[in-house]
Amino acid sequence: MENLVIPATERSPRVDFDFAAGRLSLRGESYPEDASKVFGPIFSGLDGFLSEAAGRDICFDIELVYFNSSSAKALMNMFLRLDEAAANGVRITVNWCFSPDDETMKEFGEDFAEDLEHVAFNLVAAQPAE
C-alpha cells in the first residue's frame, strides 16, 4: 500500500503514514475551514490500511498543538475507527504527545483515552522536537 504523506498547511497538520513500517503520525495544528476536507483522505487511507492489518503492530504518534471543535469531532471519529480495528486484532498504540505546560491538550488526551477500549493510548508529556 502506498504511503500517505500530506504536508502541513497554515491550518492543517502534517500527515505521515508509513504503512509498510506500521508507523503513522499527525503533527501540527488543525482548524481548517472544512474539517472533512482535511480528514477525508486520512480516513480513507486508514480504512484501506486497517482492513488488512490484523495481527500487526501499529504505532500512531499524534502531536497536535491546537485543533478546533470540528477537528475534535473528526479526531473522535478517527479514534473510533482505530478502536474498531484494534477490537478486530490490529495491535494499535497511540502516543498522544503534548507540551508539559499545556493542560488543554493533556485534558483532550485524557478524554479520548476514556472512550477507547482496545487501543493502547499513552499520554506523553514532552517538549516538541524543533
Place this chain on the structure above:
Amino acid sequence: MLAQYYRTFKRQLDEKGIVFSFSGYMSEGILYSLGEALRQKMTLEETNVTTIKKVFSVFVEQAQNIIRYSAEKVEGNVGRRIELSSGIVTIGTQDDRFFIVCANVVLNEDVERLRQRLEQLQNMDHDEIKAFYKEQLREAPEEGSRGATIGLIEIARRASAPLEFDFDPIDAESSFFCLRVSI
C-alpha cells in the same frame, strides 16, 4: 480634524481595554492572520500557555461562527469560491481577564434556537459542559449546522464565567447578535 477623529475612536477602544478589533468582512485568511498576531502578542506578554490556548480557541470558534452563520454575507466565484461574512471581533483585557466579543447579523428565524442553546450552556457547571462536549463529539453533525453546537460548547468550556449574549432586533428579518466570553 481627521487625525483627531480617529484618535478619539482609537482612545474609545483603548478605554474599553480592547487590544484587537476587526469590523467588516471576515474570511478564513483574516482569521488566520488575526489569530497569529493575537498569539504573538500574548506570548510577548508572557501569558501562560493554557490561557493563550483558551483565548485562541474561543477566538477561532467565534470567528468561524461569524464566517459560517453571519446573515450579512457576500458569496461568489473569482476563479475559486469566495465566502465573505460581515461581523465584528474584538479582544481585550479587563480586570486581568481576557474577553472576546463577537457580533454579527442573524436571521430572526434562527434566534430562538441560538438563544436556547446559549441559555442551556449558561445553566451548566464546568463538569456538565465537559460531559456535554464529550457526548457531542460522537454525534453526527446536525443538519444545516456545519458544527455550531460543538463550537458553542467548546467556547463555554474555555470560558471562566457564564457566557453573556444578547440580540438587538433590526427589522422583520434579522437581528444583531452579540456574544461576550470572559477567560
